[in-house]
């Protein structure tokens with residue numbers, strides 16, 4: 001039986017593991033941390049449950065496609081709840097929009113800011129639906145993006161203005177800064193600057209509109225657990241607490257991984273670790289022509305974030321499940337994060353309160369909350385060990401005194417912080433870049449590191465560093481790309497079921 005080693009168990013690694021194991025390969029998943037999940041790790045403390053990273057479940061069809069690939073139905077494993085609105089966005093002047101997939105409700109709210117903007121909503125949605133069609137329905141997001149694919153897509157990309165910055169596309173349709181924000185911030189969800197991330201990623205608001213924003217009972221970690229369960233049901237092997245120290249290469253071909261001082265031989269290796277860690281730290285420089293240390297370091301790495309996990313012995317019924325609270329500054333704040341790489345005085349934040357939807361996330365009468373603040377990656381000079389406690393204090397003050405969460409400090413039972421340094425140390429994210437390579441034109445599609453390594457045969461990359469990129473749906477698609485590449489290169493594994501052959 002052909003064996004495959006996978007380094008890392010983020011959503012990309014787990015999805016690839018399920019797909020490849022279900023195809024009949026014998027897959028072993030090596031994870032450095034104590035549990036699987038990567039960014040979707042779970043923290044449990046004093047009766048509170050926190051998803052440490054992703055919290056918005058989108059594109060359930062893409063999640064289902066992984067279960068289907070393993071002959072399973074996602075609904076047997078997950079209890080999905082539709083969220084309406086998707087999130088509330090508070091602007092600095094106290095006004096807000098309840099962002100939803102319902103066109104009429106969106107238009108009514110937008111009209112309060114600018115009548116003409118509301119009139120342009122349908123045209124805008126029609127525009128970004130075409131981006132969605134190209135990436136999702138026509139499958140560009142689920143196949144290797146080679147130069148011929150790029151050239152083929154180019155006329156369409158130019159017609160759809162897919163290569164211009166996301167924000168520029170939005171300004172063609174909307175005038176009010178609040179409406180402009182609502183439809184241009186989505187690149188931040190995948191670690192990109194709205195002011196230079198190509199507008200092709202504006203398929204995300206459309207993907208939300210047609211697919212919805214969901215919560216899974218028990219939190220995002222229930223998706224991780226479900227995928228792990230399916231993988232184990234198919235006979236896969238999970239080795240947690242097992243960091244890989246080297247990807248072994250012989251005659252230009254990956255032949256296994258070194259973990260616990262031992263070489264585990266396999267016919268192929270899939271790395272879900274951060275791209276820079278994979279090449280720079282795990283593969284000897286003598287095997288790398290394209291991805292030399294110099295080239296890896298020269299790539300542009302996206303932002304990081306500061307996270308606060310808070311267990312509060314009090315409830316705040318005025319809060320929704322997802323809330324964005326914005327600073328007055330947009331472009332300049334983004335520039336401070338992405339270009340100046342300084343920790344600005346002001347901040348915009350995302351507040352996640354899953355206990356508003358699912359009481360099991362916190363003890364009775366309590367609230368499980370997390371705050372996410374985009375901050376520069378470690379190319380900046382912030383010393384997070386010194387800075388974090390004071391920064392957290394500032395955020396708590398803001399939430400209690402300016403945002404109106406009365407008694408927050410007094411009722412705080414749990415407070416855990418996670419900084420860019422933790423992304424670097426706990427997840428091996430180069431420069432603490434939580435979303436990996438910045439999605440900008442020169443690092444998009446064919447310009448992203450190949451899902452099939454350019455340097456080493458039988459080495460495949462899956463996850464946020466590769467095409468199509470970060471975000472749970474994105475990394476799940478990278479697993480589909482890798483599955484196809486492995487099947488092409490290794491051929492069908494022995495013992496493959498008849499019906500799986502038919503699907504191929």
Ligand SMILES: Cc1cc2nc3c(=O)[nH]c(=O)nc-3n(C[C@H](O)[C@H](O)[C@H](O)COP(=O)(O)OP(=O)(O)OC[C@H]3O[C@@H](n4cnc5c(N)ncnc54)[C@H](O)[C@@H]3O)c2cc1C
Pocket residue numbers: 007008009010011012013030031032033036037038039040052053054055056057058189190242243244245272273274277305307372426427428434435462463464465469470471472473475
């Ligand atoms: C705070 C935050 C919030 C987010 N919110 C959302 C959201 O709401 N919705 C959404 O769709 N997306 C969201 N995202 C993006 C999404 O979570 C990520 O893009 C995605 O989960 C990344 O998955 P991945 O497959 O790239 O692997 P990762 O999650 O990066 O996992 C990589 C794994 O590899 C392991 N590893 C690294 N080196 C080694 C080694 N040498 N040996 C063994 N194991 C190793 C790491 O420990 C880790 O477990 C969020 C991201 C962050 C950081």
